[in-house]
Amino acid sequence: MMQVDTLIINIGQLLPMDNDGPVKGKRMNEVTVLENAAIGVRDGKVVWMGSMDDIQSIEATQTINANRKLVTPGLVEPHTHLVFGGSREKEMALKQQGVPYLEILKRGGGILSTVRATKNASFEDLLDKALFHLDRMAMHGITTVEAKSGYGLDRETELKQLKVAKEANEKHPLDIVSTFLGAHAIPPEYKEDPEKFLNDMADMFDEIKENQLAEFVDIFTETGVFTVEQSRRFLLKAKEKGFDVKLHADEIDPLGGTELAVELGAISGDHLAVTSDEGIKQLANSNTIAVILPGTSFYLGKDDYARAREMIDAGAAVSVSTDFNPGSSVTENLQLIMSIAALKLKLTPDEIWHAVTVNAAHAIGRGDVAGSIQVGRAADIVIWDAPNYMYIPYHYGVNHTNTVIKSGEIIYQRQEIR
Numbered sequence: 001m002m003q004v005d006t007l008i009i010n011i012g013q014l015l016p017m018d019n020d021g022p023v024k025g026k027r028m029n030e031v032t033v034l035e036n037a038a039i040g041v042r043d044g045k046v047v048w049m050g051s052m053d054d055i056q057s058i059e060a061t062q063t064i065n066a067n068r069k070l071v072t073p074g075l076v077e078p079h080t081h082l083v084f085g086g087s088r089e090k091e092m093a094l095k096q097q098g099v100p101y102l103e104i105l106k107r108g109g110g111i112l113s114t115v116r117a118t119k120n121a122s123f124e125d126l127l128d129k130a131l132f133h134l135d136r137m138a139m140h141g142i143t144t145v146e147a148k149s150g151y152g153l154d155r156e157t158e159l160k161q162l163k164v165a166k167e168a169n170e171k172h173p174l175d176i177v178s179t180f181l182g183a184h185a186i187p188p189e190y191k192e193d194p195e196k197f198l199n200d201m202a203d204m205f206d207e208i209k210e211n212q213l214a215e216f217v218d219i220f221t222e223t224g225v226f227t228v229e230q231s232r233r234f235l236l237k238a239k240e241k242g243f244d245v246k247l248h249a250d251e252i253d254p255l256g257g258t259e260l261a262v263e264l265g266a267i268s269g270d271h272l273a274v275t276s277d278e279g280i281k282q283l284a285n286s287n288t289i290a291v292i293l294p295g296t297s298f299y300l301g302k303d304d305y306a307r308a309r310e311m312i313d314a315g316a317a318v319s320v321s322t323d324f325n326p327g328s329s330v331t332e333n334l335q336l337i338m339s340i341a342a343l344k345l346k347l348t349p350d351e352i353w354h355a356v357t358v359n360a361a362h363a364i365g366r367g368d369v370a371g372s373i374q375v376g377r378a379a380d381i382v383i384w385d386a387p388n389y390m391y392i393p394y395h396y397g398v399n400h401t402n403t404v405i406k407s408g409e410i411i412y413q414r415q416e417i418r
């Protein structure tokens with residue numbers, strides 16, 4: 001008799017998500033579906049998976065009846081700007097009048113407006129706010145999340161953001177993976193000397209590494225922000241210091257950020273809304289994961305959606321993410337992004353599930369611990385109010401989670417109102 005703490009029974013469809021590396025190209029369109037399954041959890045880990053026909057051999061302290069619903073790994077969110085002060089609802093009117101995103105930034109708004117609010121916010125306020133957003137992500141089925149700094153643009157405030165993320169990781173059940181995005185915009189005081197600004201940000205690498213405040217270094221490679229050459233120099237320095245690197249690349253103008261991500265062996269290239277044909281080809285022949293953020297195209301009212309369909313057809317590994325941030329994509333709901341991935345990126349349900357589990361985990365260096373339900377791994381599991389895995393992208397804009405389990409503990413359960 002095997003003893004478990006929790007036995008999840010009557011699983012209609014179980015998506016374990018195989019996980020022996022990022023899933024590329026055609027393989028993204030092949031999810032394994034187990035029917036009539038059960039999962040045993042002990043000490044926060046999955047210890048048994050099998051058919052309902054074999055549960056007689058399991059003795060459980062607690063049983064959760066999935067009632068024939070869909071069960072998947074907890075979602076992995078590989079790109080967020082979790083820690084920030086204030087909000088930017090007043091910019092919505094500017095956007096409606098047709099003022100472009102980069103023009104708002106040029107006028108000192110956009111990212112720079114959030115920088116001011118983040119500088120003025122206390123550590124405690126930023127922490128409370130981050131915990132609130134994490135709760136919302138958890139409710140929506142996310143169990144691991146990446147979080148970037150980048151709303152400080154000075155040593156003190158960047159460190160404050162990174163320390164808030166570290167504290168949030170300790171306080172909140174979700175796992176947080178940190179990225180240093182000091183090179184997110186050029187602060188007004190450095191307008192004439194962006195090189196000096198990048199040098200100052202690079203001077204923080206040692207301190208960040210020693211205090212384990214971030215695993216990745218990221219940069220916004222964009223018109224009016226940092227050039228490809230500046231990004232290359234900055235990220236090469238980061239690599240020398242032992243960081244894996246990421247890029248906000250080819251979001252608005254096709255500068256060649258995707259090609260740079262491949263050249264540098266970046267763990268991911270993110271956005272890629274206007275990547276060139278050559279960029280797609282190079283991506284497909286690389287180990288760099290394309291983290292596509294279609295919520296920004298939607299939210300900024302753009303016609304350019306990343307050519308994720310072509311990227312997968314060419315053989316690339318693709319992930320999708322909310323890009324949760326106060327300016328270009330204000331949502332914690334990765335399920336909504338799964339619908340946009342279906343409708344606008346033309347991805348299949350199988351591809352979308354790979355994108356928000358296995359490939360997302362690999363895009364933040366957690367391929368060996370998250371994004372998959374396997375014996376020996378942490379029990380990060382979602383029971384969905386859905387009969388099958390195709391249903392989630394199909395029924396859009398609402399939260400489908402029934403029960404969210406993080407390391408064996410129930411952290412969210414839908415309440416009935418009636």
Ligand SMILES: N=CN[C@@H](CCC(=O)O)C(=O)O
Nearest residue numbers: 111220248323325326327328
């Ligand atoms: N594009 C750069 N950075 C963020 C947006 C940040 C903001 O507008 O506050 C992004 O990923 O879209």
Ligand SMILES: [Zn+2]
Nearest residue numbers: 079081248323
């Ligand atoms: Zn971003």
